[in-house]
Amino acid sequence: MAYNRFKNKYVEEVVAKVLMIAATVALFVFASSIIYTIIANGWNAMSWEMISQLPGGGFYIGKEGGLLNAIVGSMYIVGAATILGLIVSIPVVFYLNVYLNPNSKLGYAARLCFDVLFGIPSIVYGAFAFTIMIYLGAKASLLGGIIVVTLLIIPIFIRSMDEVARSFPRAIVDAAVSLGATKWETIRVVVRQIMPGIATATLLSIGRAIGDAAAVMLTAGYTDSIPTSLSQPAATLPLAVFFQLQSPIPQVQERAYGAALVLTIIVLIISILGRIITNRFSKHRIK
Amino acid sequence: MDIIKQGMFRPNQKFCTNANADAKIEVQDLNVNIGTNHILKDVNLTIHNQAITCIIGPSGCGKSTLLRSFNRLLEDTAKTKITGKVIVDGDDIYEKGCEITHVRRKMGLLSQKPCPLPMSIFDNISYGCKIHGIRGKKKLAMVVKHYLEAAGLWNEVKDRLHTPANRMSLGQQQRLCLARGLAVEPQFILADESTSALDPISSKIIEDLFVKLKAEYGIVMVTHTLRQALRIADYVVFMYMGEVIEQGTAEEVFKNPQHELTQKYLSGAFS
Numbered sequence: 341m342a343y344n345r346f347k348n349k350y351v352e353e354v355v356a357k358v359l360m361i362a363a364t365v366a367l368f369v370f371a372s373s374i375i376y377t378i379i380a381n382g383w384n385a386m387s388w389e390m391i392s393q394l395p396g397g398g399f400y401i402g403k404e405g406g407l408l409n410a411i412v413g414s415m416y417i418v419g420a421a422t423i424l425g426l427i428v429s430i431p432v433v434f435y436l437n438v439y440l441n442p443n444s445k446l447g448y449a450a451r452l453c454f455d456v457l458f459g460i461p462s463i464v465y466g467a468f469a470f471t472i473m474i475y476l477g478a479k480a481s482l483l484g485g486i487i488v489v490t491l492l493i494i495p496i497f498i499r500s501m502d503e504v505a506r507s508f509p510r511a512i513v514d515a516a517v518s519l520g521a522t523k524w525e526t527i528r529v530v531v532r533q534i535m536p537g538i539a540t541a542t543l544l545s546i547g548r549a550i551g552d553a554a555a556v557m558l559t560a561g562y563t564d565s566i567p568t569s570l571s572q573p574a575a576t577l578p579l580a581v582f583f584q585l586q587s588p589i590p591q592v593q594e595r596a597y598g599a600a601l602v603l604t605i606i607v608l609i610i611s612i613l614g615r616i617i618t619n620r621f622s623k624h625r626i627k
Numbered sequence: 628m629d630i631i632k633q634g635m636f637r638p639n640q641k642f643c644t645n646a647n648a649d650a651k652i653e654v655q656d657l658n659v660n661i662g663t664n665h666i667l668k669d670v671n672l673t674i675h676n677q678a679i680t681c682i683i684g685p686s687g688c689g690k691s692t693l694l695r696s697f698n699r700l701l702e703d704t705a706k707t708k709i710t711g712k713v714i715v716d717g718d719d720i721y722e723k724g725c726e727i728t729h730v731r732r733k734m735g736l737l738s739q740k741p742c743p744l745p746m747s748i749f750d751n752i753s754y755g756c757k758i759h760g761i762r763g764k765k766k767l768a769m770v771v772k773h774y775l776e777a778a779g780l781w782n783e784v785k786d787r788l789h790t791p792a793n794r795m796s797l798g799q800q801q802r803l804c805l806a807r808g809l810a811v812e813p814q815f816i817l818a819d820e821s822t823s824a825l826d827p828i829s830s831k832i833i834e835d836l837f838v839k840l841k842a843e844y845g846i847v848m849v850t851h852t853l854r855q856a857l858r859i860a861d862y863v864v865f866m867y868m869g870e871v872i873e874q875g876t877a878e879e880v881f882k883n884p885q886h887e888l889t890q891k892y893l894s895g896a897f898s
């Protein structure tokens with residue numbers, strides 16, 4: 341009997357191990373085949389021109405030009421949305437965790453709402469914003485894109501920072517305060533503790549914001565120039581992929597993969613930088 | 628503190644330069660309510676300097692609450708009402724004009740679970756000093772060394788002062804917290820079951836440190852283990868259900884307890 345139980349445990353362990361290895365391998369194969377496809381198809385389109393120039397006349401039938409419009413447009417939207425997202429989310433998280441008590445109904449309802457918002461596809465955000473813009477008589481613009489992307493990433497920001505705040509060890513504040521620190525002086529300690537979490541939340545949000553095509557298509561539009569004001573439309577990299585991929589001309593299709601490659605490289609750079617910064621911060625974090 | 632400022636700081640010197648050798652903590656008619664809970668009931672106590680006072684009693688009787696009322700940490704809990712007086716070195720800390728950071732600085736708190744600040748070993752100790760206006764690399768380095776020595780930690784960590792504090796062992800972390808508390812030069816040390824989360828060797832080290840430190844500080848120690856109280860207490864306070872049942876010197880309380888509840892508790896009838 342005892343022997344049997346032992347044997348069952350052993351089998352369980354082997355099965356679990358095999359499943360885990362299979363899942364890891366599958367993920368790895370998946371990720372590398374995506375990257376392989378992008379590089380194989382887009383490598384020829386990569387050039388300095390591609391990332392330093394605006395689309396010229398005839399760009400979309402395979403003539404000269406680059407994607408600078410989309411690169412800059414994406415940067416504008418993602419940068420502004422991330423900053424706005426942080427500005428909106430931090431007070432919300434603060435309110436949820438400092439002012440509301442842990443089992444408050446309002447807090448529960450708010451968290452549920454953010455979870456639902458988190459799960460809503462971005463096209464719905466886009467469509468919603470689009471309806472409002474039509475109602476207001478506004479055209480697709482950089483501002484529209486920034487606002488909708490901000491809305492899109494706020495739930496991610498809030499939920500991931502909320503986790504950080506909820507796992508915050510209150511004893512740290514007590515410790516600092518017992519040394520005679522004022523409220524203001526304890527902030528330094530609190531920031532040190534939560535910085536890695538905020539950095540991770542920001543990375544997640546940037547990841548979602550930069551890759552999103554649906555919401556910006558309806559709100560930011562697309563243009564071949566770099567917007568010089570908030571009311572002008574703006575191009576974005578995911579849409580550069582989307583539009584060019586539909587072309588029957590091979591050079592243009594190649595450029596679509598090139599755009600995807602640029603997007604992937606940007607995400608990679610941001611992740612690596614983020615990782616480095618997070619590691620620096622989290623070295624001291626108290627678990 | 629003056630000694631540090633004048634740069635005449637030497638180990639073995641009395642650490643606590645602003646201490647008044649016969650400063651006491653006197654608690655008068657202290658009542659604490661949290662919400663509708665009446666947690667401390669008419670507590671009257673005297674805590675002596677340069678001695679170890681052990682607060683004993685079953686869990687939930689309000690020992691931690693009492694300790695946290697000594698450095699006004701209790702106020703940060705929601706819905707807390709505190710009445711009565713806690714007189715430290717002649718001043719009622721709950722009086723209006725009393726500077727809260729000043730009160731807290733006089734009372735070093737050592738919690739149950741070691742809780743280093745999220746910074747390096749060096750910064751953990753210098754954090755409090757910086758708050759209280761000690762500047763300058765040399766001076767801070769001297770203070771850090773001095774208090775790490777006082778906590779018996781210097782030899783173990785002198786080569787890694789700038790590594791994160793969270794990489795130390797639990798026992799070392801607790802001694803770091805002690806050093807951190809000492810570095811702001813308190814008069815009293817409030818220890819809330821500070822050895823209960825540690826292994827026997829580490830808790831012995833902390834205990835021995837307390838015995839050494841009582842030459843300079845008044846130490847209030849909440850403990851759940853009677854044997855620890857027997858080993859090191861000079862004075863004992865027995866609490867039950869938010870009330871102080873009995874207090875006196877260790878000899879009086881342990882050898883000749885007056886109250887029936889104390890007798891029962893000491894004989895192990897409940898814990």
Ligand SMILES: Nc1ncnc2c1ncn2[C@@H]1O[C@H](COP(=O)(O)OP(=O)(O)O)[C@@H](O)[C@H]1O
Nearest residue numbers: 661664666685686687688689690691692693704
């Ligand atoms: N924040 C709080 N809110 C309500 N009740 C509390 C709070 N903190 C402590 N108590 C109650 O106060 C009593 C004393 O707690 P405590 O001082 O922690 O006891 P001890 O340290 O002796 O074990 C307990 O009955 C506890 O339930």
Ligand SMILES: [Mg+2]
Nearest residue numbers: 690691692819
């Ligand atoms: Mg307690």
